[in-house]
Amino acid sequence: MAVAELNSAFTKAHLHSSQLSFLSRSVPKHQHCDFPTLHRTQQHARISCSVTQNQVQAPAVQIQEPKSKSDCYGVFCLTYDLKAEEETKSWKKLINIAVSGAAGMISNHLLFKLASGEVFGPDQPIALKLLGSERSLQALEGVAMELEDSLFPLLREVSIGIDPYEVFQDAEWALLIGAKPRGPGMERADLLDINGQIFAEQGRALNAVASRNVKVIVVGNPCNTNALICMKNAPNIPAKNFHALTRLDENRAKCQLALKAGVFYDKVSNVTIWGNHSTTQVPDFLNAKIDGMPVIDVIKDRKWLEEEFTEKVQKRGGVLIQKWGRSSAASTAVSIVDAIRALITPTPKGDWFSTGVYTDGNPYGIAEGIVFSMPCRSNGDGDYVLVKDVIFDDYLRNRIAKASTEAELLAEKRCVAHLTGEGIAVCDLPGDTMLPGEM
Numbered sequence: 287m288a289v290a291e292l293n294s295a296f297t298k299a300h301l302h303s304s305q306l307s308f309l310s311r312s313v314p315k316h317q318h319c320d321f322p323t324l325h326r327t328q329q330h331a332r333i334s335c336s337v338t339q340n341q342v343q344a345p346a347v348q349i350q351e352p353k354s355k356s357d358c359y360g361v362f363c364l365t366y367d368l369k370a371e372e373e374t375k376s377w378k379k380l381i382n383i384a385v386s387g388a389a390g391m392i393s394n395h396l397l398f399k400l401a402s403g404e405v406f407g408p409d410q411p412i413a414l415k416l417l418g419s420e421r422s423l424q425a426l427e428g429v430a431m432e433l434e435d436s437l438f439p440l441l442r443e444v445s446i447g448i449d450p451y452e453v454f455q456d457a458e459w460a461l462l463i464g465a466k467p468r469g470p471g472m473e474r475a476d477l478l479d480i481n482g483q484i485f486a487e488q489g490r491a492l493n494a495v496a497s498r499n500v501k502v503i504v505v506g507n508p509c510n511t512n513a514l515i516c517m518k519n520a521p522n523i524p525a526k527n528f529h530a531l532t533r534l535d536e537n538r539a540k541c542q543l544a545l546k547a548g549v550f551y552d553k554v555s556n557v558t559i560w561g562n563h564s565t566t567q568v569p570d571f572l573n574a575k576i577d578g579m580p581v582i583d584v585i586k587d588r589k590w591l592e593e594e595f596t597e598k599v600q601k602r603g604g605v606l607i608q609k610w611g612r613s614s615a616a617s618t619a620v621s622i623v624d625a626i627r628a629l630i631t632p633t634p635k636g637d638w639f640s641t642g643v644y645t646d647g648n649p650y651g652i653a654e655g656i657v658f659s660m661p662c663r664s665n666g667d668g669d670y671v672l673v674k675d676v677i678f679d680d681y682l683r684n685r686i687a688k689a690s691t692e693a694e695l696l697a698e699k700r701c702v703a704h705l706t707g708e709g710i711a712v713c714d715l716p717g718d719t720m721l722p723g724e725m
């Protein structure tokens with residue numbers, strides 16, 4: 287993209303959105319920025335340019351650099367004065383949000399929700415740090431351009447890059463979406479290994495450069511075991527900060543229960559997804575409620591609950607792929623928003639939410655050392671506790687054991703032992719179970 291074009295787009299976007307007073311601008315006509323970065327902090331806005339490893343970059347010239355950043359190359363750093371901006375006075379401190387697979391389908395929905403303020407709130411400015419690869423870098427520039435053109439006042443910085451050690455710097459949230467999709471004929475063990483390598487590296491990068499209390503939500507499949515690998519490679523970050531996304535499954539379960547009961551879905555609460563984000567997951571109707579009443583007292587069709595409901599939720603992703611020709615993207619982005627909001631707002635009294643978290647110390651007797659979806663509550667500080675007051679009867683216990691979601695995760699863990707530092711991998715996966723999207 288030409289520099290002049292960039293300047294005009296960034297300047298226009300910023301002036302228009304926040305009525306900034308323009309302080310200084312210095313951009314040589316001859317230079318070209320392939321990987322532009324828009325930075326807008328409370329005091330400054332600047333455009334910078336990240337480079338790939340094999341690119342030659344002109345010497346950096348710093349212009350009123352507010353904080354030291356390796357990706358800001360002076361001539362591309364524009365500085366504005368935001369002090370006059372009344373509306374920012376009540377804003378909170380900027381937070382850094384890293385997103386991998388940022389040029390993918392899910393991100394294409396998610397990034398605009400994050401930037402709009404609907405996730406972290408109307409007084410929370412954000413910086414988006416987008417991770418791509420050589421293959422997606424050009425597309426990522428397109429994503430960044432669309433973000434600029436959206437004139438989001440709360441979006442203060444956008445940076446793109448392909449090195450997780452740069453992109454994850456100071457990240458307070460890491461939304462790890464990028465992963466290789468399972469192709470025809472590919473064994474689950476192969477997928478575990480290929481994607482496991484990605485999440486091992488990203489775990490190491492988070493460990494090295496992210497905020498010490500970064501919250502990590504792993505979306506890329508197989509997300510439970512990817513989250514485990516990421517966590518094991520980031521020993522300096524609390525294990526409980528790592529989540530595997532099962533909120534989409536919870537939302538799917540709520541929808542099916544509402545449909546069967548003939549109520550709007552806001553009446554459905556206390557739905558837990560137990561286990562793996564795969565077709566072995568156990569959607570829990572025993573503890574679920576409709577309008578405050580146990581689901582089993584409202585839907586008096588136990589056979590439907592045990593068989594049809596359960597299978598519908600387990601296979602919903604695959605049915606959608608058959609219809610759409612691609613996997614759930616918009617509803618996944620919505621569920622990531624739900625998952626974040628569940629951690630940053632107090633859980634409504636008596637309710638809970640599902641998320642895949644580390645099992646160590648769990649009160650349900652589930653094997654330790656795996657990432658397993660369980661019911662949680664939060665007081666809104668980004669942390670959570672496991673819910674103790676759930677009915678955990680023989681039906682549920684057997685279902686979790688017999689449907690082998692626990693055995694499956696334990697087998698996946700053995701299969702990636704080489705990536706978690708737990709010895710030599712032994713891959714004895716029980717059957718070739720599937721992701722919800724594979725049928």
Ligand SMILES: NC(=O)C1=CN([C@@H]2O[C@H](COP(=O)(O)OP(=O)(O)OC[C@H]3O[C@@H](n4cnc5c(N)ncnc54)[C@H](OP(=O)(O)O)[C@@H]3O)[C@@H](O)[C@H]2O)C=CC1
Binds near residue numbers: 465530
């Ligand atoms: N947990 C859940 O509930 C759900 C999880 N998912 C999972 O989320 C992930 C992303 O889905 P979606 O955004 O739709 O997928 P897309 O195919 O649109 O994007 C995936 C991104 O992954 C990155 N990627 C990383 N490694 C590879 C590789 N080896 N080959 C190809 N691409 C790679 C690519 O970005 P780049 O080149 O920049 O690395 C790509 O943009 C998938 O793993 C999917 O299975 C989907 C729905 C629900």
Ligand SMILES: O=C([O-])CC(=O)C(=O)O
Binds near residue numbers: 507603604614721722
């Ligand atoms: O398998 C996939 O890629 C999609 C997926 O996870 C889902 O729809 O739940």
